[in-house]
Amino acid sequence: MRKKIVAGNWKMNKTADEGLALVSEVVNMVNAEVTGDVTVVLCPPALYLTTYKPYLTGNKLALGAQNCHEKASGAYTGEISAPMLKSIGVDYVILGHSERRQYFGETNAQLAEKVNSALENGLTPIFCCGESLEMRENGDYLGFVKAQITESLFHLTDEQITKVVIAYEPIWAIGTGLTATSAQAQDMHFELRQHLAGQYGDAVAQEISILYGGSANAQNAAELFAQPDVDGGLIGGASLKSRDFVTVVKARA
Numbered sequence: 563m564r565k566k567i568v569a570g571n572w573k574m575n576k577t578a579d580e581g582l583a584l585v586s587e588v589v590n591m592v593n594a595e596v597t598g599d600v601t602v603v604l605c606p607p608a609l610y611l612t613t614y615k616p617y618l619t620g621n622k623l624a625l626g627a628q629n630c631h632e633k634a635s636g637a638y639t640g641e642i643s644a645p646m647l648k649s650i651g652v653d654y655v656i657l658g659h660s661e662r663r664q665y666f667g668e669t670n671a672q673l674a675e676k677v678n679s680a681l682e683n684g685l686t687p688i689f690c691c692g693e694s695l696e697m698r699e700n701g702d703y704l705g706f707v708k709a710q711i712t713e714s715l716f717h718l719t720d721e722q723i724t725k726v727v728i729a730y731e732p733i734w735a736i737g738t739g740l741t742a743t744s745a746q747a748q749d750m751h752f753e754l755r756q757h758l759a760g761q762y763g764d765a766v767a768q769e770i771s772i773l774y775g776g777s778a779n780a781q782n783a784a785e786l787f788a789q790p791d792v793d794g795g796l797i798g799g800a801s802l803k804s805r806d807f808v809t810v811v812k813a814r815a
């Protein structure tokens with residue numbers, strides 16, 4: 563049975579105190595209200611990871627970073643490595659978010675190295691992929707997203723790939739209020755799982771959690787998560803309000 567996961571990507575939001583209030587509220591609500599089998603990953607800005615770690619009580623909550631460098635250490639001013647994240651108790655790391663690809667020029671080849679570093683250090687990568695609106699309307703968007711997966715993940719062994727979580731995030735749906743319909747999400751998740759099966763076989767592909775991200779919220783989460791290949795969500799805006807986020811979590815539990 564593949565894992566059900568709801569991850570909150572705070573992006574560059576919240577001061578330290580605001581963030582701590584949000585973490586406390588989410589932890590209390592999750593521990594009091596969520597009975598089902600779901601892993602809740604909180605991904606605050608890296609600056610706060612150490613501080614928030616002790617607040618993540620209970621067996622459902624995990625800590626995630628929003629990025630890491632591909633090298634373990636060295637002269638890379640301003641960067642944070644996978645061993646550093648591991649050393650402070652981080653469990654997950656988001657890699658290849660479209661904002662990192664767009665604003666920081668991250669490439670599929672570089673992301674392959676980041677995935678390697680995360681896995682070598684016992685972190686679970688949440689590997690993001692997804693197409694732009696232009697690609698969706700005019701291009702081979704399925705081929706584009708498959709290539710992101712091929713070029714960044716297909717060097718992994720069977721054992722390694724089952725440790726990766728994939729997040730399908732159509733760029734046109736991120737922060738826009740334009741959610742993919744549940745049918746569009748299911749179609750893509752099914753195709754991506756078929757793509758994984760082509761490389762690793764069906765049994766392995768069935769083990770890999772594929773999350774949906776892009777304007778998922780308290781109103782639409784249940785319908786998205788009802789799709790057979792949608793294993794959870796990577797939530798941006800709706801993860802910044804405790805009640806909204808926990809409603810999304812409960813839709814997956």
Ligand SMILES: O=C[C@H](O)COP(=O)(O)O
Binds near residue numbers: 659735
């Ligand atoms: O990582 C999260 C995604 O970019 C989705 O963001 P959003 O829920 O604000 O659209």
